[in-house]
Amino acid sequence: MPEGHTIHRLARDLRKDLTQRNVPVSSPQGRFAESACVLDGDVVSRVEAAGKHLFMHWESDQILHIHLGLIGKFRPYPVNDPLTGEIRLRLEGEKTAWHLTGPQTCVLVEPAVVAGVLDGLGPDPLRRDGRRGDFVDRIAGSKKAVGAILLDQDVIAGIGNVFRSELLFMVGIHPSTPSNSLTEDQADEIWNIAADLLRVGVKLNRIVTVTPEDAGAARWRLSDDERLYAYKREGLPCRRCGTEIVIGKVANRSMWWCPRCQPG
Ligand SMILES: [Zn+2]
DSSP states (O other): OOOOHHHHHHHHHHHHHTTTTTTOEEEESSSTTTHHHHHHOOOEEEEEEETEEEEEETTTSSSEEOOOTTEEEEEEETTTTOOOSSSEEEOOOSEEEEEEOOOEEEEEEEEHHHHHHHHOOOOOTTTTTOHHHHHHHHHHTTTTTTHHHTOHHHTTTOOOHHHHHHHHHHTOOOSSSSSGGHHHHHHHHHHHHHHHHHHHHHTTSSOOOOOHHHHHHHHGGOOOTSSOOTTTTTTSSTTTTOBBBBEEETTTTTEEOOOOSSSO
């Protein structure tokens, strides 16, 4: 599943390609055809990301709500490429057409729906209104394992399975530590690192957590085998201490950590 950086990056790229022009909108697959007709030729006024949700605001006051879910993709193609696959939504820019396939949500909504989604989300470190204090309070108020609570979108918006393993590695905290036993400084540190890593993710359009100090190279140079500390590295040596990374289930999903850098 895409994490928050993907959605914020999408918002940025869609803004760049589609705002300030009349956008041909269609649904080659047909399942969004009626709403595509409503939007066809309209102008995108604003694109907003919140956690894993994307909202496209149009000059006609229509709002398009998109959530990619587990398998959704929203990708750019050269505008004259032949259409392939089950394209729910196609937005045509000058040189690029954006194709949405397999989304969990692609629907026109009222402003109240947007407000409801935003109300239900925890703070998003990539948004100006994402407040660190709210995150720290929510961590302090729960006995849940910290490895589990980081996936709760109403505690912190945008964190998924890759980031939760990486974040806890970087702060040196075992995933089953009860959230309310963390110090305020530790919660602060998780927030600050999350904000930093998400920003790197937006910039590079992929998750790279290994620091230039640990890698001996800039983050953008790191290959897929070099860019993460813990996620899907079970049995491989920790990049900091050499101990084998282990895998376990936290909140019913696989999670990875270093038993030495993140003692229980
Ligand atoms: Zn280690």
